[in-house]
Amino acid sequence: MARHFCSEIPHMRNKQTTGAVPAHGLSGPITIHSYTARKAHRYLQGSRAVCERRVRHSRCSELPLLALTGHDNEAAPGKNARRTHINRGMGMKNRTSFAALTSGIALAVFATAAPAGAQGTPGGTLRLLAKAAAGTIDPHINYTLQYFQINYILYDGLVTFKKAGDETGFDVVADLAETLPEPEDGGKTYTFQLRKGLKFADGSDVTPEDVLASFQRIFKVSGPTAGTFYNGIVGADECLAAPADCTLDGGVVIDEEAFTITINLTEPDGEFLQKIAIPHAAILPAETPIKDMGTEPVPGTGPYMIESYNPNERLKMVRNPHFEEWSAEAQPAGYPDEIDYDFGLTEEAAVTAIQNGQADWMFDPPPPDRLAEIGTTYADQASVHPLTAMWYAPMNTNLAPFDDVRVRQAVNYAIDRSAVVKLFGGSNLAQPACQILPPGFPSYEPYCPYTAGGGDTWSAPDMEKAKALVAESGTAGQEVTIIAEDNTVSRAIGVYLQDVLNELGYEAKVQAISQNIQFTYIQNTNNNVQISISQWFQDYPSPSNFLQVLFSCASFNPGSDASVNISGFCDESIDAKMAEAASLTLTDPEKSAELWTEVDKAVTDAAPAAVLFTPKRVDFISSRVKNFTFSPQFYWIMSQSWVE
Structure with a gap:
């Protein structure tokens, strides 16, 4: 799924941004900011964060390395441990805490769940924050x-x-x-x-x-x-x-x-x-209207129901009066009486609100320049979790200049992924990547054709190779617009990509669009998006959930806000191999896994997107939240936390 965060959504996963809702389906204006060219080093010096957009501090703090226990993939299967679904190695058991950031001392494992036998008291209000809403609340449409x-x-x-x-x-x-x-x-x-x-x-x-x-x-x-x-x-x-x-x-x-x-x-x-x-x-009442419900709540069967939703202000959830627990494994009863999701605060303001006890959790990741403060002063309220996800830059394979595979490959060669990782917060919050499947995922084998000097993993950009490919394509001088979300990290990455494209000979600019609609905007071919910044987070642990969902012909729906194949990529030979891999899941899982590995390499070679990095999730909660339970599938299971 896509991710609606300092990013998926509709949009899950995102793994971003908004639900699959038309821009006109939301109240309030669409905010689009244009940024003039500026050098990426403004965003990269000494791992410093983007300072000029900060709210609280008077200076930028250095972002020290986060000392994490264990290894990101210690439980993950290696490339020979092929599985096509339910990958038990992906459990986030190495949940870790911030502490001793500047000294680099190894830390104790962060455990937020309550001790065995502990029981919270139902009641109270859980207060959540996000910079923007995620579009439609129609569960059959939202993909965030x-x-x-x-x-x-x-x-x-x-x-x-x-x-x-x-x-x-x-x-x-x-x-x-x-x-x-x-x-x-x-x-x-x-x-x-x-x-x-x-x-x-x-x-x-x-x-x-x-x-x-x-x-x-x-x-x-x-x-x-x-x-x-x-x-x-x-x-x-x-x-x-x-x-x-x-x-x-x-x-x-x-x-x-x-x-x-x-x-x-x-x-x-x-x-x-x-x-x-x-x-x-999701199972809904049979009489549910056949339309995008937008801001109108649809009755469900879970322990909570949406009482009201204004995407410019708040989504309010209250207890479902007709809910009775039938399975603690599937749908346990919740603790909070009410869950309020407020929209509109910047990431900076959200961190401050949590510190001051005015909010309990923020969906967007804390700004990089606040991580040191969080890790030293609020270490017992923060955690880092490796994710099976990617940040990537989809390129429209049906629009110039990216309808030429040489240009798409050139962008992949030119990007300094270590620089982009710094923009996200550093090497302990992200890992450079240049293939579709994330490390440790079923069918993953290290593969990176876009690194200087060759090798299976990315090490450095190759600008010389990139410029040669652009020269061969004859596309230099064309105008390119990068669509980013209007938040600190996405804007910074957008400006960095602008510099890369300018160096390759294009005339590039960045447009930052409100998080409320960015994901649906970049999906719709009517908007003629050339290149954008997006994220993808697994719906379930299978290679098809990255490769088939994002890059198959069937997932490209021209003129639709629900076309998650943002690149518009359609290769019939690769599609056929995807279909074969999927058909063998039950009868020959080993062969299926091998085929998915081949598909991963084929899509990477075709370069419909430039994969940037695989991220980690930073969760910052208030001191009154107890039993913070992080699931490899749901991330925070908010219904199982209680407040004091």
């Missing part, structure tokens, strides 16, 4: 980490990921279904027994009819994963061709008397349960 995090406690699917703070957080468990079904018909049929007695937040009963209508609605509203996650359901092709007429006849079959739902697939899909465990497969 920011709202995926809350959708997991607002809505339920037939199955979900276990709400756990260890590697079992990647396990799929039964949710609205009583049990996990065994696949039948060679892996093409799943029959779910729906739990009885469940109610939506509006008091209506949950029935098999709601399940059928919800799967139909995924296609009718042109959900961003309809063509990549759910296109294997019988009848999906017709639904994709004519969404308004979608019936999924023969694909989703319900039995009202037996209270069952049978889903038939055209081909076996070893990842199907993971795909329906994300919020895009």
Whole structure:
């Protein structure tokens, strides 16, 4: 998923920015700032942060190295440990704390969860902050980490990921279904027994009819994963061709008397349960309107419900009066009575609000120049978590100059990824990368064709090679606009890329667009975006979730705000190999994993994007938040924290 943060979202993952909502679907103006050229060294000197946009301090503090215990990938499988899904090695067990930043002393492992047997007291209000809202609150459309995090406690699917703070957080468990079904018909049929007695937040009963209508609605509203996650359901092709007429006849079959739902697939899909465990497969009332609900709450089945939403001010969640816990693994009862999500504060102001006890958590990462202060004075309130994610610069393969593969490769050669890592906060908060799959991920093998001197991992830029490719392409002198989010980190990276493109001979400029709409803006081909800055965070641990979702022909939807293939990349030969890899998940997982490795290399060579780095997550919480539980799938499970 994309990430809506100092970044995904819709948009999860993001892994950014806004939900898949049209710009005109949000109230308030769209803010676009243009920045003139300035040298990147202003942002890079001595690992200093961007000072001129700071609010609180009178000077920039040096960002020291963060001393972290363990190794980022100590539990991650190596390149020979091939798995195509449920990678237990990805659990964030090496959760670490800030402390002794300037001395570089090794630190004790950060553990936020309460001691065994500890029990919090339900009640109170959890106060969250984000610089901007993440667009639509329609769970079938929003594709942002920011709202995926809350959708997991607002809505339920037939199955979900276990709400756990260890590697079992990647396990799929039964949710609205009583049990996990065994696949039948060679892996093409799943029959779910729906739990009885469940109610939506509006008091209506949950029935098999709601399940059928919800799967139909995924296609009718042109959900961003309809063509990549759910296109294997019988009848999906017709639904994709004519969404308004979608019936999924023969694909989703319900039995009202037996209270069952049978889903038939055209081909076996070893990842199907993971795909329906994300919020895009949330079960909603059958009468939910067939449109993007925008700011209008939709009743769910989780422990919380949205009481009100104004994307310019606040999203307010309160307890669902009809919720009764049916599975502590799938959907445990929550602790806070109310969760308020306020929008509009800068990252600087958010840090200060948490320090002063006026807020409890911020979605956006703290500004780099505040990390030293947080790590020394508030060490017991901060944690760092390695993520299976990437920051990248998608290039539009259908617009000049990036319709020429030589130009896209030139950009990859020219980028100094260590400089970009410094802009993000330093080498302990990010790792340079130049391939699609992140380290430790299933099918990952180190590969980087864009580094000086050769090698499997990135070490340095090769500007000479980059300039030679641009000269061959004959595209020098063309104008290029970089679309960034209007926040400290994304703007700084945008200005750095501007300098790189200028050095390559282009006339580049940066446009910083409000986080509220940036992700949907860069997806829509009508906006003619040439290059942008984006992020992607896994929906579930499978290589298809990076490669197929972001770079397959099926994920490119021209003219749509829900086209996560931002590059517009479509290579039929690579698509065929993706399809083959996916088809072998159940029958020959080893061969499937090998094919995904080949796809990763092929996409990297075609360069529809420039991967910049793999990030780590910095969470800063107030002193009154207890039992902060970090899941490898959900990140913070906010319903399981209590406030004192």
